[in-house]
Amino acid sequence: MALEYFGEETPPGSIGFPLIGNLFDIGSKPYESLAKLSRKHGPLMTIRLGCVTSKPEMARENFQKNEEACSSRKIPDAITVLEHYDLAILWMSAAEEWRLIRKALNIYLTHPQKLESLHGLLRDKVVKQMLQFVNQASQNGEAAEIRKLAFTTALNQMSNT
Template sequence: MDLFSCLLCLLVAWASIYIVVSARRRKSGAGKLPPGPVPFPIIGNLLNLGNKPHESLANLAKIHGPVMTLELGCVTTVVITSATMAKEVLQKKDQSFCNRTIPDALRAHNHNQLSVVWLPASTKWRTLRKMGVGV
């Protein structure tokens, strides 16, 4: 095979993977997420952030609004750039956003079971938090 044929095969494979991933994302309920820039396969929107992410996020907010979805690698992230929207999310919708994604490295060593940072909001979390504040 010559170089052109190899590049053409890679382009077709990349386009096919992109179409399949996009179709799955639409079917999986990702339509409920806020709008955002179109992500690239595998790397997502990491190229959109550039060297100065705060400026890039401000520019993206002008285009997509104060609440947007970014794909940072394989992690879907909702970015809030407005103070009023942040207040609403943190005060009125706090139960929906209170849990964090636990990294696999912490889960492998069971650090997620006794750490106030990684526990979901529950009675165990409240007890550990009270113990930490009382010290």
């Protein structure tokens, strides 16, 4: 539910009190209070601090100016021991190279039309293989380890793509 505020539509959020806005909602532990508010209103919400109201344009500008800080990911120590971990798109910084790879993935791999054209190759074939494996294991009286089966199925999907 979006709110009307001085003729502009804003993301959902608490209305707050006149003049002080949502200052009481924030409390002494802002990170906990904001997490609680986000569970109630969603990840993008309106917060009023005093007479100032957050606006989508302000959030967009803030994210663009601080893109590196907002998109940086903490790399677990277990990953840093691997060779070339910094070349995986998951751990790359949001620099020009990352944008280029993300754009290529969106165009050639994860675009809805591309996924639809690969429907038979991606989903149907791999799911049939998985079901055949489970059926074969059942006939042989063996247990199928779901964790390994899910990993193999996902890997097969990516390999086929």
